[in-house]
Amino acid sequence: MKQGFRQSMAWLHTWAGLVTGWVMFAVFVTGTATYYRTDISLWMRPELRAAAVEPGIAAERGAAYLKVHAPKAVSWFVSVPQEDRPLIGVYWLDSFEAPIQQATLDAETGAPTTARATQGGDFLYRVHYELQMMPEVGRWIVGASAMVLLVALVSGIVTHRRIFADFFTFRRDRSAQRGWLDAHNFTGVLALPFHLMITYTGIVTLAFTLMPWGVASAYKGDAMRFFVETGQTPAWRAAAGRPAEALPLAPLMARAQAEVSEPLEMVIVNNPGDAASTVAAVFEEPKGLAHRHPQVVFEAVSGAVIARLGTLKPVAHVFTSFLGLHEAHFAGPALRVLFFLCGVMGSATIATGLVLWAVARAPKPGTAPDFGLRFVRGLNLGTILGLPIGIAAFFLANRLLPVALEARATWEGGVFFGAWGLAAVVGLLRPHDRTWREMGTAAALLFLAIPLVSALTTDRGFDFIGFDAAMIAIGLALAWGARKVSRYRGPARTRPATAPESLARA
Known part of the structure; x- marks a missing residue:
């Protein structure tokens, strides 16, 4: 040198x-x-004003919109209004290969919002x-x-x-x-x-973008199983192929809220309209470094609790702590x-x-x-x-x-x-x-x-x-x-x- x-x-x-x-x-x-x-x-x-709407009612309004506009979707996602985002956000996947679609609803009416379309800070x-x-x-x-x-x-x-x-x-x-x-x-x-x-x-x-090989090799390409085993997401239940009427979302959300002290953030419905449909209540992350969201998962038809997520495995806790530190949540x-x-x-x-x-x-x-x-x-x-x-x-x-x-x-x-x-x-x-x-x-x-x-x-x-x-x-x-x-x-x-x-x- x-x-x-x-x-x-x-x-x-x-x-x-x-x-x-x-x-x-x-x-x-x-x-x-x-x-x-x-x-x-x-x-x-600027058209938006704070709306005092119960999270369970907001979830019902979002689901009602999705029943009409995405009846055959494999998953629904309903983001309930928050103090800093007084809207109902609805998202859905028509298939696992299709891009996610979305709409924004008025929190008080459940109709598409008249507020200007924008990605905002996102x-x-x-x-x-x-x-x-x-x-x-x-x-x-x-x-x-x-x-x-x-x-x-x-x-x-x-x-x-x-x-x-x-x-x-x-x-x-x-x-x-x-x-x-x-x-x-x-x-x-x-x-x-x-x-x-x-x-x-x-x-x-x-x-996971820069070094995907560890998870891909250990789980043979089934990355979802990694997230399930580390406690970040519930296991996916395959559709039964039989239609069935689901319970209203508001009572399920009330039951979930009684178990978790954090505010409700999102409701996820997998296989909507199917006998094996599940409903997950996703809550805001607790105070702390780890970027984790407690969840309570129900059978959509019977209302039975099938999973509770809150504690992450050590490897996931370390990773989500780095994520939380970076984003300063x-x-x-x-x-x-x-x-x-x-x-x-x-x-x-x-x-x-x-x-x-x-x-x-x-x-x-x-x-x-x-x-x-x-x-x-x-x-x-x-x-x-x-x-x-x-x-x-x-x-x-x-x-x-x-x-x-x-x-x-x-x-x-x-x-x-x-x-x-x-x-x-x-x-x-x-x-x-x-x-x-x-x-x-x-x-x-x-x-x-x-x-x-x-x-x-x-x-x-x-x-x-x-x-x-x-x-x-x-x-x-x-x-x-x-x-x-x-x-x-x-x-x-x-x-x-x-x-x-x-x-x-x-």
């Missing part, structure tokens, strides 16, 4: 961070947003873990990128020998490269335990704010690292940058500022698209990707320095416009003041950044590169 160990780690850190940086920036930003996924979903359906959630692509493809890309990011994190710790000393130093006026390096160190070290935890647990949550308001701020720091760490790569390789004055540098600069712009522009456009589209528009939720997603794609093209074609200022200003104006447009198009007043305040804060932060870029004139004098700067160029 011609280079020393630390120099080799610097090379690994630099290129691992660059190769996955654009994907992981999108993953971090959308993942950070989904800590408030339910709040986003509520904002995106859209950003899907971008976070599968990039809104085909699930297997998107999850593989995200999982592989997360593994490379973990390598970049560990190699970065090895590279920066004075990492904690540099954390307390910010020398913006020394040089552009020195300023970006200090900003990268500061945001990276400030939430370093979170960065390591969230990256590793994210990889673990995708384990256990977190109260204060801890959720902390997770959110750490996610912001993670996004900033990736963004400053991408910019630092380009700044460290900037040509001398009067020399034109080569194609590779221009390409990286354009991707940086299209990602770091293009993604916020896409998110802001997504929120504005929710307010501006006609409520009755066909395939409205798809149109919202199209606006998101269209705005992001347009910003990326602009970033590649426009002069680099000027475009940072222009796109930063555009992103700021879009976010600042969201509360105004919302106030003009809905009658909710101050109901969403927290969301509106967040949009204003993001807009002001982007405006501040655009102003700093426009006023920056470079260092007053040049200095030889220090050792950390030399490592950054590696």
Whole structure:
């Protein structure tokens, strides 16, 4: 090895961070947003009001809809209204090979809701873990990128020998490269335990996609048996092939609720209308790390209890604890704010690292940058500022698209990707320095416009003041950044590169 160990780690850190940086920036930003996924979903359906409907009655209304619209389905799923989602969600599978279908019902009437169609916060959630692509493809890309990011994190710790000393130093006026390096160190070290935890647990949550061979080999391709034996789901009962009338759901849900202290979340009916049909009452997860849902399973015709699920096997408990830690379902308001701020720091760490790569390789004055540098600069712009522009456009589209528009939720997603794609093209074609200022200003104006447009198009007043305040804060932060870029004139004098700067160029 011609280079020393630390120099080799610097090379690994630099290129691992660059190769996955654009994907992981999108993953971090959308993942950070989904800590408030339910709040986003509520904002995106302003027509909804809280509905005081008994969970059992809501389940009956959902089942009544499914009896008419999906009588031959193999499974029904009815999501009962929650405080943060005052709707009845119905889902069904016509066969195990068919895609899941869904509808949203008014909690008080059981009729299809007149609220605007939208994926809400679930859209950003899907971008976070599968990039809104085909699930297997998107999850593989995200999982592989997360593994490379973990390598970049560990190699970065090895590279920066004075990492904690540099954390307390910010020398913006020394040089552009020195300023970006200090900003990268500061945001990276400030939430370093979170960065390591969230990256590793994210990889673990995708384990069945990235490493399916253990379960596939041990269970001979019968993955469902793995989930049954680990206590995560009840055993499937084959249909008897004889029709039979099931008991009403409300009394069964009342019996199940008497056994479980957590609120009812969902009702699952397998083989509806069959003599062997089963009904599972699925409850919200108890407080704690493990992402588990207690269940009480009944025979649909007789009402006899055939299974109770609540305690997971050790391997499942460990896995679901990693999942719970990653998604922070256990977190109260204060801890959720902390997770959110750490996610912001993670996004900033990736963004400053991408910019630092380009700044460290900037040509001398009067020399034109080569194609590779221009390409990286354009991707940086299209990602770091293009993604916020896409998110802001997504929120504005929710307010501006006609409520009755066909395939409205798809149109919202199209606006998101269209705005992001347009910003990326602009970033590649426009002069680099000027475009940072222009796109930063555009992103700021879009976010600042969201509360105004919302106030003009809905009658909710101050109901969403927290969301509106967040949009204003993001807009002001982007405006501040655009102003700093426009006023920056470079260092007053040049200095030889220090050792950390030399490592950054590696």
